[in-house]
Amino acid sequence: xxxxxxxxxxxxxxxxxxxxxxxxxxxxxxxxxxxxxxxxxxxxxxxxxxxxxxxxxxxxxxxxxxxxxxxxxxxxxxxxxxxxxxxxxxxxxxxxxxxxxxxxxxxxxxxxxxxxxxxxxxxxxxxxxxxxxxxxxxxxxxxxxxxxxxxxxxxxxxxxxxxxxxxxxxxxxxxxxxxxxxxxxxxxxxxxxxxxxxxxxxxxxxxxxxxxxxxxxxxxxxxxxxxxxxxxxxxxxxxxxxxxxxxxxxxxxxxxxxxxxxxxxxxxxxxxxxxxxxxxxxxxxxxxxxxxxxxxxxxxxxxxxxxxxxxxxxxxxxxxxxxxxxxxxxxxxxxxxxxxxxxxxxxxxxxxxxxxxxxxxxxxxxxxxxxxxxxxxxxxxxxxxxxxxxxxxxxxxxxxxxxxxxxxxxxxxxxxxxxxxxxxxxxxxxxxxxxxxxxxxxxxxxxxxxxxxxxxxxx
Numbered sequence: 001x002x003x004x005x006x007x008x009x010x011x012x013x014x015x016x017x018x019x020x021x022x023x024x025x026x027x028x029x030x031x032x033x034x035x036x037x038x039x040x041x042x043x044x045x046x047x048x049x050x051x052x053x054x055x056x057x058x059x060x061x062x063x064x065x066x067x068x069x070x071x072x073x074x075x076x077x078x079x080x081x082x083x084x085x086x087x088x089x090x091x092x093x094x095x096x097x098x099x100x101x102x103x104x105x106x107x108x109x110x111x112x113x114x115x116x117x118x119x120x121x122x123x124x125x126x127x128x129x130x131x132x133x134x135x136x137x138x139x140x141x142x143x144x145x146x147x148x149x150x151x152x153x154x155x156x157x158x159x160x161x162x163x164x165x166x167x168x169x170x171x172x173x174x175x176x177x178x179x180x181x182x183x184x185x186x187x188x189x190x191x192x193x194x195x196x197x198x199x200x201x202x203x204x205x206x207x208x209x210x211x212x213x214x215x216x217x218x219x220x221x222x223x224x225x226x227x228x229x230x231x232x233x234x235x236x237x238x239x240x241x242x243x244x245x246x247x248x249x250x251x252x253x254x255x256x257x258x259x260x261x262x263x264x265x266x267x268x269x270x271x272x273x274x275x276x277x278x279x280x281x282x283x284x285x286x287x288x289x290x291x292x293x294x295x296x297x298x299x300x301x302x303x304x305x306x307x308x309x310x311x312x313x314x315x316x317x318x319x320x321x322x323x324x325x326x327x328x329x330x331x332x333x334x335x336x337x338x339x340x341x342x343x344x345x346x347x348x349x350x351x352x353x354x355x356x357x358x359x360x361x362x363x364x365x366x367x368x369x370x371x372x373x374x375x376x377x378x379x380x381x382x383x384x385x386x387x388x389x390x391x392x393x394x395x396x397x398x399x400x401x402x403x404x405x406x407x408x409x410x411x412x413x414x415x416x417x418x419x420x421x422x423x424x425x426x427x428x429x430x431x432x433x434x435x436x437x438x439x440x441x442x443x444x445x446x447x448x449x450x451x452x453x454x455x456x457x458x459x
Contacts, residue, residue: 005118008146009108015142016105023102026273027323031289033272041276041304044091053280053300053311056084065089065306074254075428086254091304095274097140099250099257104143107182110263113221113245118150120182121174123190152177167197168205174198175207180216184223186249187434188233189417191224195240196418212240223247223261227330230436232360233417251330253312256303265322272325276302278309279316285309291318291326298334338365338441340372341404343396350438353393357384360416364440364450366409373406375450377416386410411453423452 026033042049045065065087074086108115153173171194174180185191195212202208209215222241226234226248238246250259250268256275259268270277272288279286279297291297296317302308316328337346345363354361359379366375376386387407391397399405413419424434427448440446 002117005116005150008118008150011146012105012108016101019098019101020105023271023273024323027269027325030270030272030325031287034276034288037273038276038302041091041302041308044304045306045308047308049302050309052309053285054307054309055311059307059310084254086307087305089304089306092256094140095271095303096257097143098274099252099260099271101140101143103250103260104147106261106263107221107223107247111221111245111247112263115181115220117179117181117218119152119177119179119218120150120184121152121177121180123185152180167194168201170194171198171201171205175205175215178216179218181218182221182223183219186225186252187421187436188224188226188230188237189421189434189436191222191237192233192415193418193421196415213243219244221245221247223249225249225330225436233436251299251314251316251328253301253314255305255307255310255312256301258299258301258312258314259316259328262322265320265327267319267322267327267329269322269325269327276308278302280311288325293318293320293326296331333435333437338439338443340365340367341399343393343399343405345393345396345439345441347437347439347441349393353389354438361438362416362420362440363438364446365443366446366450367443368447369406371403371406374408375453376408376410377419377453378410378412379416380412380414382410382412411457413457419453419456422456423449426452 038049069089070087071090071093072088074088075084107113153170174194175198183191198205198207199209207215213219219241222237222244224230224234224237224246226246234246234248238244247261248268250257250261252258257271258275258277259270261267262269270288277288278300279288279291280300281295281297285300286297294317296315299312299314299316301310301312303310313334315331315334317331318326319329320327332347332351337344339345350363359382361379361382362377364375364377366373374390378384378386387400390408391400396405400407421434440449
């Protein structure tokens with residue numbers, strides 16, 4: 001093992017051990033931990049806790065913050081397409097840093113993955129044109145100093161005039177790192193897009209690829225989203241790296257850290273020591289100690305940035321318990337449904353319909369004509385009769401039989417996932433906010449995406 005890495009591991013162990021112990025103690029009595037955290041946050045903000053769930057629109061104009069306490073704003077666009085400006089206080093930033101500290105400590109010492117070089121690739125947000133994204137701001141200064149020698153890609157070197165130039169720079173860093181052991185990204189489609197770029201540009205990159213395993217023979221762990229709509233693209237990555245351990249990312253929002261992958265729990269558990277976490281159950285708000293195995297809930301969070309009882313619209317299922325905290329599986333986004341002509345499409349319904357479909361598919365409503373229809377964005381080799389497949393849904397079949405919906409238009413492209421990723425980035429979304437989906441339920445976003453697709457596929 002690399003002597004320098006061994007020394008850094010010892011330092012990391014002592015830096016993070018107390019944080020891990022404190023977090024485990026919080027998991028043993030999460031109700032007490034949450035009450036203490038709420039008291040601290042309300043004292044800092046000097047306000048009352050809201051009685052009802054709140055949205056971004058509720059907070060956009062009335063934050064409980066002194067401007068002097070705001071370190072910076074994170075500008076992002078979520079799946080709804082709403083441009084959001086999220087204030088980051090020192091307290092919120094510290095919560096993200098503590099989450100990252102706990103995660104690194106858990107991976108190195110408790111995941112069972114034996115790291116020898118410590119070389120890892122961390123998701124890097126594009127710095128294109130005038131943007132100034134740097135994912136390292138989520139690391140505490142000690143961690144930034146300790147981990148910098150092991151980062152194979154330095155964001156300071158990635159300022160680019162185009163996405164093509166950015167991909168080239170990132171790809172160049174990756175192929176020059178045969179000792180790479182860990183890849184930490186958000187969306188699996190991001191890595192798939194990078195692999196596709198490397199494969200198509202081997203000559204320009206000065207490389208001939210025999211296999212991805214030979215390119216990175218030391219790769220041991222890939223951390224990315226693996227649940228809900230990320231399941232299929234992550235499974236595709238598993239085909240490329242059959243001997244690599246895949247770890248599902250926790251639920252992490254721009255507004256707050258919510259869950260963390262935890263080796264002892266064999267799943268994702270809420271960060272009860274950092275974020276106030278509640279569960280919306282058919283209009284009723286439940287505490288961390290009031291949830292039951294098998295039930296699904298919408299997550300509400302409270303953080304030091306003034307977003308209190310914030311409705312994330314993220315749906316989770318309780319699959320078990322670690323001590324007294326629930327193990328949570330991300331299911332999808334609440335409210336992602338559409339009904340053009342009585343077909344009652346929803347994200348969970350279409351996810352279930354397409355679960356046995358080998359490729360990635362996007363189902364996009366098109367209301368430009370008097371009689372609406374759906375556009376199916378799918379892969380080149382797809383031979384599915386999508387009209388017949390959708391007719392297995394009773395209400396869709398009825399709408400088609402009544403000529404309330406036209407037959408779907410099929411658009412076949414080489415990589416629907418890559419196209420979706422490029423569209424999201426062109427719309428101003430950060431990589432960490434791009435969540436996998438099947439259905440475009442927002443009509444305005446659907447129209448923009450269809451227009452973007454038309455330009456992209458037109459010679």
